[in-house]
Amino acid sequence: MLKQLLTTIALTGALMGAQPAFAASPPNMLVIGTNLTGIRTLDPAQNNARTVSELISNLYDNLVQLSPDDLKTLKPMLATKWEVSADGKIITLTLRDDAVFQSGNKVTAEDAAWSIQRVIKMGQVGSTDVALWGFTPENVEKLVRAKDDHTLEIELPQSVNTDLVLYSLAGSSIGIVDKKTVLSHEANGDFGGAWLSANSAGSGPFSLAQWRPNDVAIFNAQPKYWGGKPAMARVVARHIPESGNLRLQLEAGDVDVGQYVASGDLDALSTNKDMVIDNVPGLGFYYIALNQKDPDLQKPKVREAFQHAFDWKAISGNIMRYTGFPWQSMIPRGMIGAPDEAAAHYDYDPAKAKQLLAEAGYPNGLKKVLNPSGAPTLPFAEALQASARAAGFDLDLVPGEFTPAFRERKFEVLLGNSGARLPDPFAVATQYAFNPDNSDEARLGSYYLWRTGMKVDELNTLIDQSMRERDTEKRTEIFKKMDGIYSGMASPLVIFFQRTDPYVMRANVKGYHGHTTWSTRWHDVTKE
């Protein structure tokens, strides 16, 4: 009996020993370990989230692009040049004539016009940015038009800063699709959406070879790409949700690039000479949201007390080391109108917070329910709960997924983080300071200021101005003014950190640059 048992164990061992060595990824293949949760389609028009934007940006070309190290200067892509009419109403783009789709069809201005019309008519999340300029399913066909095979005209329905419009054209949702191919797969007037969810029809440097949702996406290089054949013959994005497992695979060389690696694993990888951690600044913040429908939190002194109740310095060196840097302005660092320094208006000062609470009528402190927006912000919420105790706040931390409740204004105190794609303060200001209608019925859940239940007419006016104004100096002044009002009003969105997205790479991977707007491109990636 014992013999049988040992034989079984020995056989199992032999079986495992018989395996060939599990090799590292080959030199012409890039393996990205990421989280593919919730990516239901690879159609550009139906996406605007982080991971999927990267995948799409390599299947489709945009008319224009922004390089990851310069978010202010628009660069050519499918359009070689563009000009704006004197009245600022019409943008005319000239397209290159050597770009072909993976089907072999030539890329024309008609494809570009139809791609933009398609995004607006479908009205999915991909239209979020470009719809801001006033395009509707009714007017888009008339306003976005092909003059000839290589000339695209975009007429603006309202007065808008044309740089903003061009920035939105660089977003992954406005990848140009092959009109003929997509229409040949149209079903029930879906603009080919169902077919495009698991197939590609772009002119990008890669084509989709295989897609299994929540498992793996495989991309093959396009040898006839107008920008030259990519060095990587194949790119694989693999779903590895468990950070510890991802770390082991990065160390072993089976994975070249790791995304969504947890803080503890990043610490361990930072001491490994074979690894490089690239912290890419993101267009969003970590903030405390205070519901203005709550009579206690309505008091400005209570909101001000929150500014001094959080020991943000204590976590900036550990849990926030790779996911954010201290920042307290509503204008992201390095953008026009942003303060030069991490302008700290408020430090952790429990005594001051207590005094403010007492002045507001709460000499014995204040008790509130605190929620994280989701699992990633939970450690942050725990830190807030601990440091706020000394400042007179008794915060009852209830963990869970509270973004939906936040959107419905059903919360007291919430800790969240945000992201945006349009590299201009206007996009972030719209998120954080715009609220045209504070009624419950308006349900403007995409505006954070509406979620907290505050409306500031002066901010609405300034944001509107910043969208229309074409002079950069004047826009800079508008944003500075906006920032001044925001920090002076004890905003119900108390900003503490600006977001960063950490990308871990093996040191032999060159040319992989995580993009602030998530349009990370693989065309120039090489492996040494």
Add this chain to the structure above:
Amino acid sequence: MASADLTSKQESRHSRAGGFADAAPHPLTSLLRRLAGRAVAIVTTLLGLLFLTFSMGRLLPADPVLAITGAEVSKEVYDRVYNELGLGQPIWMQFFSYVGKVATGDLGTAATTGQPILTDLMTIFPATIELAIIAMIIGAVIGIPLGVTAAVRRGTIIDHIARIVALAGHSIPIFWTGLMALFLFYAKLKLVGASGRIDVFYEGLVTPMTGFLLIDAALQGQWDVFHNALGHIILPAAILGYYSVAYISRMSRSFMLEQLSQEYIITARAKGLGTRKVVWRHAFRNIRVQLLTILALTFGGLLEGAVLIETVFGWPGLGQYLTRGLQMNDMNVVMGSVLTIGAVFLTINILSDVLYRILDPRTR
């Protein structure tokens, strides 16, 4: 034997019924009646299961619309998706329209993958079944001899080892074991693959036929792929298997101990039969049926254990699918998965019931 048995049963029924043959139901009728009863029970169980799952889904504070659109969505898009999902209807109406569709074989579309649930299940379910079957084989091949040996050699070192194995299997979280095993066998010894069913450079070489990668690779003579896939499945299966070893060996031990104290064993031993013959020929034959039930229960447990192990190993199976569905509040995914697991449990139950009848004459 069966026919003889049937005849004797009929005779006994005749005698009980005082010789009136028409008072006794026809055996076929009683079988059909039993099957009909069973079918009603199955449908009721599945309906109850669906209703429970559906209600739980509604209690979660997650928003199925945001699962599709992401948090940064305009009011217009949000409202359109909300209506597409039929979330404006009363809950009972949503539930009944779902059940109605299920009855016609339509499990709906997964919000998180954009695919019909049936399509998703056909891709992922074989991955889990493959994992569970190999885990089951490992569990049975190690667990049963270990348990039996521990019973026969009660109080010896083997017995203690078996007990430690069982204790560890009950107390160490499978998540932790998974990561430690990865660290040792993958990162340090480089014996196995780390994530998924196969290394990425073998993707696409095997055409899916059965959905079981090992079988498909073998059928198509792709032995490199077969080896690679085996290297990927062996670790998660061994860990899952280990957790079932603990349970199987503990149960085998207690069944065996019970048998070894029976009179017929004492008689057999008194007759001078060798230990091996007594244990495997006599005692083991009598615990086979009980073990079968245990193995059936274990298989269900393996599907449950797969939820965590699939996350650790990035295994694209039902466990991961269900977990993600719950996280994203994708109710179609959750209900489709629960229905599948429920159906598997019921199938196993029926199968073990049938086998029980075949193997244990006393039940006939």
